[in-house]
Amino acid sequence: MTENTSMSKLNSYQNHKSKEEMKHQVITFALMIIFTLIAFYAVAVDMDKIFVIPLILILAIVQVGFQFYYFMHMKDKGHELVALLIFGGIWVAAVAILTFTTIIWW
Amino acid sequence: MSIASTQQKGFWAILWDYLTTVDHKKLGNMYIAAGAFFFVLGGIEALVIRIQLAKPENDFISAGLYNEMITMHGTTMIFFAAMPILIGFMNAIMPLQIGARDVAFPFLNSLGFWLFLFGGIMLNLSWFLGGAPDAGWTAYAPLSIQSPGHGMDFYILGLQLSGAGTLMGGINFLVTIVTMRAPGMTYMRMPLFTWTTFVASILILFAFPALTVGLFLLMFDRLFGSAFFDVALGGNSVIWQHLFWIFGHPEVYILILPAFGIFSEIIPVFSRKRLFGYTSMVFATFLIAFLGFMVWAHHMFAVGLGPTANAIFAVGTMAIAVPTGIKIFNWLATLWGGSITINSAMLWSLGFIPSFTIGGMTGVMLGATTADYQYHDTYFVIAHFHYVIVGGVVFGILAGLHYWWPKLFGKVLNEAMGKIAFWFFFIGFHLTFFIQHFLGLMGMPRRYWVFLEGQGLDTGNMISTVGAFLMGIGSLVFIINVVYTTVKGEKAGNDPWGDGRSLEWSISSPPKEYNFKQLPLVRGLDPYWIEKMEGNKKMTPAQPVNDIHMPNGSILPLIMTIGFFIASFGFIYQVDNNLWLIALFGGMAIALGSMLARSLVDDYGYHIHKEDLEKEVD
Numbered sequence: 001m002t003e004n005t006s007m008s009k010l011n012s013y014q015n016h017k018s019k020e021e022m023k024h025q026v027i028t029f030a031l032m033i034i035f036t037l038i039a040f041y042a043v044a045v046d047m048d049k050i051f052v053i054p055l056i057l058i059l060a061i062v063q064v065g066f067q068f069y070y071f072m073h074m075k076d077k078g079h080e081l082v083a084l085l086i087f088g089g090i091w092v093a094a095v096a097i098l099t100f101t102t103i104i105w106w
Numbered sequence: 107m108s109i110a111s112t113q114q115k116g117f118w119a120i121l122w123d124y125l126t127t128v129d130h131k132k133l134g135n136m137y138i139a140a141g142a143f144f145f146v147l148g149g150i151e152a153l154v155i156r157i158q159l160a161k162p163e164n165d166f167i168s169a170g171l172y173n174e175m176i177t178m179h180g181t182t183m184i185f186f187a188a189m190p191i192l193i194g195f196m197n198a199i200m201p202l203q204i205g206a207r208d209v210a211f212p213f214l215n216s217l218g219f220w221l222f223l224f225g226g227i228m229l230n231l232s233w234f235l236g237g238a239p240d241a242g243w244t245a246y247a248p249l250s251i252q253s254p255g256h257g258m259d260f261y262i263l264g265l266q267l268s269g270a271g272t273l274m275g276g277i278n279f280l281v282t283i284v285t286m287r288a289p290g291m292t293y294m295r296m297p298l299f300t301w302t303t304f305v306a307s308i309l310i311l312f313a314f315p316a317l318t319v320g321l322f323l324l325m326f327d328r329l330f331g332s333a334f335f336d337v338a339l340g341g342n343s344v345i346w347q348h349l350f351w352i353f354g355h356p357e358v359y360i361l362i363l364p365a366f367g368i369f370s371e372i373i374p375v376f377s378r379k380r381l382f383g384y385t386s387m388v389f390a391t392f393l394i395a396f397l398g399f400m401v402w403a404h405h406m407f408a409v410g411l412g413p414t415a416n417a418i419f420a421v422g423t424m425a426i427a428v429p430t431g432i433k434i435f436n437w438l439a440t441l442w443g444g445s446i447t448i449n450s451a452m453l454w455s456l457g458f459i460p461s462f463t464i465g466g467m468t469g470v471m472l473g474a475t476t477a478d479y480q481y482h483d484t485y486f487v488i489a490h491f492h493y494v495i496v497g498g499v500v501f502g503i504l505a506g507l508h509y510w511w512p513k514l515f516g517k518v519l520n521e522a523m524g525k526i527a528f529w530f531f532f533i534g535f536h537l538t539f540f541i542q543h544f545l546g547l548m549g550m551p552r553r554y555w556v557f558l559e560g561q562g563l564d565t566g567n568m569i570s571t572v573g574a575f576l577m578g579i580g581s582l583v584f585i586i587n588v589v590y591t592t593v594k595g596e597k598a599g600n601d602p603w604g605d606g607r608s609l610e611w612s613i614s615s616p617p618k619e620y621n622f623k624q625l626p627l628v629r630g631l632d633p634y635w636i637e638k639m640e641g642n643k644k645m646t647p648a649q650p651v652n653d654i655h656m657p658n659g660s661i662l663p664l665i666m667t668i669g670f671f672i673a674s675f676g677f678i679y680q681v682d683n684n685l686w687l688i689a690l691f692g693g694m695a696i697a698l699g700s701m702l703a704r705s706l707v708d709d710y711g712y713h714i715h716k717e718d719l720e721k722e723v724d
């Protein structure tokens with residue numbers, strides 16, 4: 001009897017969790033579409049380059065973040081190592097690109 | 107399966123077994139055997155170099171052949187001797203240390219081995235096909251672009267093949283360690299050799315792509331008329347140096363970190379103490395790996411990057427001395443107050459500490475930019491990197507061979523011969539390379555075919571050559587030891603040293619093909635030691651005896667590799683004759699065809715049944 005109630009509690013807890021999860025997914029998905037629309041719009045209305053390029057880059061970075069953390073579940077537990085490796089790789093690439101852009105190409 | 111293996115098998119059956127095996131222990135042994143073969147080749151090349159430099163203006167070999175010798179010596183030793191032997195250890199030992207039954211991707215593991223082996227064969231075939239590569243193991247452009255003949259093409263494609271294999275190995279080890287640890291084996295309970303395997307694999311994952319890109323660009327310049335590195339056509343030859351060293355510096359840590367891991371296993375066992383500062387050892391390993399990616403330009407101080415860039419890279423370089431120092435002190439503190447047994451494995455470890463420290467010290471000297479303008483491209487550099495590579499990596503390999511030989515092959519190497527080999531090699535090593543510091547400071551440049559008389563370089567070079575031959579004798583004694591042990595050695599028990607701490611010593615030597623009949627329950631750092639201290643003879647099992655799922659062997663990795671091998675020849679020779687395109691496309695067809703076969707045909711492996719397992723003694 002007690003077992004049963006705790007099971008149903010657990011179930012409702014999980015239901016709640018997956019509902020939350022679903023909500024997050026939908027929100028991020030909507031946001032990503034909006035971001036994309038903004039990017040297209042900014043280019044379409046011929047805004048100043050100085051403004052458009054950083055804007056698009058920032059939107060892109062946020063979208064990558066959404067992709068990693070929400071769609072690929074990096075925000076969930078047990079993904080610390082994956083995060084370490086991804087950020088390690090980003091770091092290595094960034095240092096190399098920084099060097100190339102500062103002392104070789106320009 | 108294991109019952110069949112106790113029956114006598116014919117030669118062909120055994121050969122087939124090895125060609126198709128996906129067992130990590132067999133592949134580990136194959137890596138070590140092939141690496142040892144290339145080590146002998148590289149050693150012979152080293153002796154030829156030293157004979158040529160024994161006296162002033164010697165004409166033992168021609169200038170062109172000398173260039174081929176130094177290139178092949180460096181390339182062979184780094185890519186086909188040191189690295190494969192270490193990967194062999196990782197393969198054979200790491201899964202045992204974490205209580206796994208195999209690596210995560212056994213098929214990929216076998217593919218990685220064959221790619222490495224055929225890459226090495228490809229490179230060395232150049233000797234018979236019109237001349238070996240001769241632009242140095244660093245293959246600097248524009249020399250490597252202008253080098254006539256096909257030598258450099260063999261270098262490019264040979265390294266490309268074996269590099270792909272190494273990358274696969276690295277990914278495989280990462281996934282294995284992340285997903286296949288036994289119950290209770292948390293990260294902070296992993297033995298140091300497993301940790302260094304893990305970190306070296308991360309380095310492989312991030313560093314090798316830079317080499318792959320560089321080699322592709324070089325290949326396009328040489329074979330398809332592009333001009334990435336050709337200044338006359340708007341290219342930039344310095345980019346090659348960057349790409350090479352973005353790979354090259356992490357590469358030296360890929361070599362030394364596993365060796366550090368080996369010493370961190372041996373020293374506690376033969377001091378009968380747990381490793382001092384385990385946590386700081388793990389931390390230092392990560393720190394070295396992290397810093398290792400930010401220092402590559404210390405190989406390029408003399409290129410003219412400008413004072414700001416040089417200063418930044420110099421600071422990074424010197425910073426690496428800190429985590430390395432942490433490790434040295436931890437080993438010393440482990441020895442401190444321990445009850446120390448000095449056998450061959452321990453001799454190599456004790457010899458390593460001062461030798462490697464000298465190499466680290468000259469490294470910091472070289473890291474001082476302004477001073478490096480004086481040292482660069484002299485024998486001082488040669489002395490430095492041999493102190494770290496031979497005094498660190500080669501000593502580590504030999505220590506590891508003595509330590510794990512019983513686990514790998516079931517027999518203990520002869521101690522007397524082990525010690526003789528050590529002393530010959532150790533004395534020879536210091537004779538060869540210590541004097542080279544001074545030769546370098548006196549201005550003797552590296553990679554020169556001859557030196558002149560009467561410049562004070564004669565005696566030093568002679569001493570160096572004598573030392574090299576002593577190392578040769580030491581290596582010979584070791585090889586004799588291996589043959590002797592194989593024929594006459596006694597069978598080793600599970601824990602031949604009596605003081606084994608990690609899981610590999612809790613199972614038979616050599617282990618059964620499934621390693622652990624029941625996965626062990628890990629209750630702390632040094633799990634086997636903990637059980638022994640509580641009076642248990644065996645690990646506490648974490649599961650009942652059950653059917654064990656095993657992967658099937660496969661010949662496909664070998665066929666795939668042969669396909670790529672043939673295609674590589676096609677790439678090289680299509681510039682001479684279009685008919686070679688047949689080899690290119692044919693080889694690719696074989697390789698891609700076997701990939702297709704692998705993807706379409708399901709292979710579920712097989713089970714070793716509970717009833718058979720219960721019959722086995724352990």
Ligand code: HEM
Pocket residue numbers: 149152153155156176177179180181183184187188242243244488492495496499500538552553554574577578
């Ligand atoms: C028997 C022991 C060894 C001897 C006597 C030896 C000797 C030499 C000599 C004489 C050179 C040529 C220097 C020059 O004029 O450029 C050299 C270069 C080199 N050695 Fe060794 N070596 C030995 C072992 C090793 C090992 C075990 C490794 C690596 C694992 C290694 C890696 C290298 C590298 C990377 C170079 C540079 C090649 C180049 O710059 O083209 N050596 N060695």
Ligand SMILES: [Cu+2]
Pocket residue numbers: 354355358401402404405
């Ligand atoms: Cu370096």
